Amino acid sequence: MDTELETARTMIWRAADALDRGAPDRVKLCAMAKRxxxxxxxxVANRAIQxxxxxxxxxxxxIEKVVRDLRVHQILEGSNEIMHLIVGRSLADGS
Ligand SMILES: Cc1cc2nc3c(=O)[nH]c(=O)nc-3n(C[C@H](O)[C@H](O)[C@H](O)COP(=O)(O)OP(=O)(O)OC[C@H]3O[C@@H](n4cnc5c(N)ncnc54)[C@H](O)[C@@H]3O)c2cc1C
Structure with a gap:
């Protein structure tokens, strides 16, 4: 579980760096990191309940509050299905 959180954290830092630099792939990396x-x-929180x-x-x-609070972030700020669309569109555009 900690390894998965570190992986996610690393993706967020990479996306934040790309955003700060105005890198051409910043939109794709931010969508990947959010998802x-x-x-x-x-x-991870759901497994902590288990x-x-x-x-x-x-x-x-x-823990159940942590799970409920985290669940909405798969919907908010652009749902994760929309993050898939953004990544797919970026790949098709070659960015
Ligand atoms: C607690 C809470 C707080 C919120 N706060 C704010 C706020 O402060 N400001 C604000 O503007 N909004 C806010 N929202 C709204 C939030 O941004 C929307 O709920 C979110 O963007 C999803 O839109 P929707 O609910 O209309 O779902 P819909 O767009 O109706 O989507 C329903 C489902 O279909 C999927 N879907 C939709 N289109 C596609 C597609 N093309 N391909 C594949 N799947 C698709 C979605 O991923 C989702 O699973 C809040 C929502 C909640 C629950």
């Missing part, structure tokens, strides 16, 4: 970071965050068994599902433990 990967939000899918990874949700997946690790705790039934307790993980209870509000007292706090």
């Amino acid at each position: 990967v970071a939000t899918d990874t965050g949700f997946s 690790l705790h068994g039934g307790y993980g599902y209870l509000s007292e433990y706090g």
Whole structure:
């Protein structure tokens, strides 16, 4: 789980760097990073619930709130399906 979070974090830094530099592939890299970071965050938090068994599902433990809060980021700021479209369009454009 930590390895996956580090992978997502690295993609975000790479996308942020491309955005700062105005690199030609910045749109594609930002769409990739948004999709990967939000899918990874949700997946890792969801597995954290599983690790705790039934307790993980209870509000007292706090993990279910983390999962709910992360889930919406797969929809917000351009849904992840739209991130797929942006990446596909960038590849077709050669950028
Ligand atoms: C808690 C919350 C806060 C929000 N805050 C804001 C805010 O502050 N400002 C703001 O402007 N908006 C805000 N939104 C709206 C948010 O940006 C939209 O919900 C989001 O962009 C998705 O649009 P939609 O809900 O109209 O889904 P739709 O566009 O109706 O899409 C429905 C589903 O179809 C998929 N889909 C749509 N088109 C395609 C396609 N071409 N190919 C493949 N799949 C597709 C989507 O990925 C999604 O899974 C907020 C939403 C929530 C839940």
